[in-house]
Amino acid sequence: MRVRPRLWIVPVLTVLVAVAAALPAFSRPGAGEDHRVGAVAPTKAADAGRPVARDVVLAVHGGAGTALRRETTDPRKEKxxxxxxxxxxxxxxxxxxxxxxxxxxxxxxVRVLEDNELFNAGRGAVFTEDAGHELDASIMRGSDLAAGAVAGVRSVRNPVSAARLVMEKTKHVMLAGEGADDFAARNGLPTVTQDYYWTQRRWDELVKAKNFLKGPKAEKATKGGKGTGAVREEITGTVGAVAVDRDRDLAAATSTGGMxxxxxxxxxxxxxxxxxxYAKNGTVAASATGHGEVFIRGAATATISHLIEFGGRDVASAAYEVVVGRLPRLGGTGGVIALGHEGTLAAPHSSEGMVYGYLTEDGDIVTRLFPDESSSDG
Structure with missing residues (x-):
């Protein structure tokens, strides 16, 4: 008996192959899910997973949040x-x-940023619900994974320096509250009273947040995981820095007044x-800003390092996957500056905006405030 050729098999197989090839793109974190609820206006799609600069030796950030806009930002504020x-x-x-x-x-x-009342770290820190100030900071050395941190300090002028003291003068990693304040004072760091941190801008923000809680949107915002004072802040003001020195050793530091x-x-x-x-030689130095609870739950900066070390990813794609591809699914947004030992800098953010700047090996300083400045140089 003669077997008739089944000509329909060829086009069907072609379709099946095409579908199979497309599936990984839909299942890969950060590929088909970047724009879910919570990922508000992330890093431009054309620059997703690409460095913002190369040959960088130092970078800083001043927080993430609702973007600054050229058309509405006063020139004095921009300056x-x-x-x-x-x-x-x-x-x-x-x-x-x-x-x-x-x-x-x-x-x-970071000390300079802590002394600048424009940012939410040191002088200019935000208020807690009881109208006080509690500051947090950490620092990490990439060569040996040494780290130090302070949490809830109330009288240290420069919390990042207290964090470094914890790293270098104790066997611990973190000190908190009154014990951290006393430790810093005993070791000669300048102390201040609570009114040192006070600024009119932050007081007005506290009043605004408390008034918000009395309104109809408060319950919805709180249930949505946006905290006790869910008011859209232009830039959260948390500060951080990452650096690589002449020995190619990495370091990172972060400081904040919180929410x-x-x-x-x-x-x-x-x-x-x-x-x-987080900082580890050979992978990345990273400092984050955004919804802190989500960055903790997602182990954000360590995950970036692990993706590089164990997943074979480059700095930019690893940082983008974590900040834009993963964390928004946990319910929060923010950004990160991530620096590799070769000088590659990434600055992805899932929030509308992030302010940051960097220094190149040639000594050039670049600052970026507006969304249209966040395109890649790399």
Whole structure:
């Protein structure tokens, strides 16, 4: 009996192959799920997973949140942000040019940001629900994974320096509350009273947050995981720095006043190693900003390092996958600056905006405030 050729098999097989090839793109984290609820206006699609710059030795950020817009930002405000970021980069540049290491560079840069009331760290920190200030900070050295952190300090002028003292002068990683304040004072760090941190801007934000809680949207916002004072903040103001020195050693540091109207005693991701801060030679130095609880639950900065070390990813794609592909699915947004030992810098964010700047090996300083400045140079 003669077998008739089944000509229909060829087109059917062609369709099946095409479908099979498309499936990984839909299942891969960060590929088909970047724009789910919570991933608000992330890094431009054309630049997804690409570096923003190369040959970088130091980078800083000043927080993430609702984007600053050219058309609505007062020129004086724009200048204040750019000058604040540039001053921090210049402080770190002086350290590196004088032969200092990456740890000293990130500490110097973050100290400048802590002293600038424009940012939510040190002077200018946000208020807790009881109208106080509780500050958190951490620092990490990539060469040996040494780290130090302080949480809930109330009288340290520069929490990042207290974090470095914990790393270098104790066998611990984190000290909290009164014990951390006392430790910093005993070791000669300048102390301040609570009114040092006070600014009119932050007080107004606290009042706004408390008024919001009295309104009809409060219950919905709280159930949505947006915290006790869910008011859209332009830029959260958490600060951080990452650096690589002449020995190619990495370091990272982060400092914050937390969330406006946060519960007294609340600790976010900034002092948590592997969440808000991480540095490991050969992978990445990273500092995060955003919804702290989500960055803790997602082990954000450590996961970036693990994707590079164990997943064979590059710095930019690893950072993008975590910040834009994974964390929004946990219910929060934010951003990260991530620096590789070869000088590749990534700055992905799932929030509308993030302010940051960087210093190149040639000494050039670049600051980026507006969304249209976040395109890739790499």
């Amino acid at each position: 204040a942000y750019r000058d604040g970021l540039a001053d921090a980069l210049k402080a770190g540049r002086r350290v590196l040019r004088d032969g200092g290491d990456s740890v000293a560079a990130v500490e110097a840069a 406006t109207n946060k519960m007294a005693g609340r600790v976010g991701d900034s002092p948590v190693v592997g969440a808000g801060t």
